[in-house]
């Protein structure tokens with residue numbers, strides 16, 4: 001039974017995209033993922049409009065003071081099991097905006113992050129690679145909150 | 155005893171629930187593939203052979219997810235609306251002659267066409283209830299749009315469905331199918347084309363998909379749903395699409411009629427039925443991909459100013475042909 005559930009989970013990760021203060025560079029790369037060239041629907045990845053439907057939260061950009069609360073609420077609205085992927089240098093650590101007066105920092109300052117994908121912006125291939133690594137880490141089921149910080153150091 | 159077992163087999167396995175479930179998922183896969191190919195993408199490819207199991211994976215995944223019921227929602231409606239929508243639609247499908255006879259044998263009666271159309275309205279109303287009970291502004295807007303749209307488009311849909319009834323001289327689905335030695339799509343092409351367009355609106359597909367326009371109302375009536383309830387809501391939507399295509403097949407393409415080569419006539423009947431439904435689904439998906447979304451006011455205007463008068467005209471034309479011209483041929 002768990003095998004079937006894991007199979008289904010790995011084969012159909014529906015994503016929600018949230019921009020907590022990105023410069024839009026990373027967002028364009030996510031759009032590139034969904035459009036014909038990289039078409040991630042091949043792997044069953046679908047962009048969902050509502051956080052209630054999503055399994056994976058793709059966050060881009062550093063978290064601003066204003067956005068921190070909203071990001072937390074979006075995260076809390078998602079049903080378990082849920083995963084967070086931080087896309088871009090900003091989302092991983094705050095990037096060039098770290099230490100700014102209106103910036104909290106990376107996404108992991110606010111919500112638990114499962115996979116970090118560095119780059120400014122990361123290439124679509126890198127994002128796919130990150131998501132695939134995240135999904136592979138599911139194969140022997142792990143608790144959702146377990147963090148995977150492998151990719152942070154460049 | 156054997157009779158009852160046979161009945162249970164027909165309802166639960168073939169051509170009843172199980173067959174319909176897998177057929178619906180297959181249709182969903184076809185839709186996603188056609189849409190992807192039209193947009194120069196590949197579509198689901200790696201879940202099973204050519205991505206065939208993608209809808210199944212989606213369904214199972216949703217079933218295993220946490221279910222959230224918002225505190226402010228009307229709990230009972232919120233819980234039961236998706237299941238009711240699904241079961242009403244499957245019940246309506248049971249009246250369609252899928253393999254030559256309806257799923258429950260000898261259930262057809264005079265006027266079951268009207269009954270089936272009424273069941274679809276009930277199913278649409280369940281979708282409205284699903285949105286309205288979830289106490290979310292986006293869901294409410296989506297639900298109101300569902301209601302506006304299906305109330306408006308039900309009228310021309312029923313009028314157009316009367317065209318084959320007049321041509322066959324009966325309101326019974328079985329008689330309508332059996333009197334189509336020439337498909338009614340050939341005898342009354344105007345009604346056929348209009349029916350497909352109206353069905354597009356009834357199924358909330360592009361260019362009429364305002365009730366769940368992502369850029370305006372998040373996911374419409376589905377916004378607050380998660381887990382198993384969302385799975386059933388999505389399944390209900392897919393069953394609705396299969397139902398629409400099956401209804402078009404029954405009314406205009408001659409249902410399970412077709413050449414029988416050898417072996418069981420049921421097998422060939424089902425084969426022809428499934429093929430015709432697939433053709434309709436591909437056509438409808440083509441329309442979906444080709445057109446952009448209308449605004450809600452344009453959808454309502456298109457209904458009352460264009461589709462309704464046209465369907466009245468089509469009904470007049472069909473009746474006069476059925477009464478004066480076709481008997482001469």
Ligand code: SF4
Nearest residue numbers: 022023025088089090
């Ligand atoms: S990582 Fe680079 S591209 Fe992405 S949001 Fe930050 S500055 Fe923009």
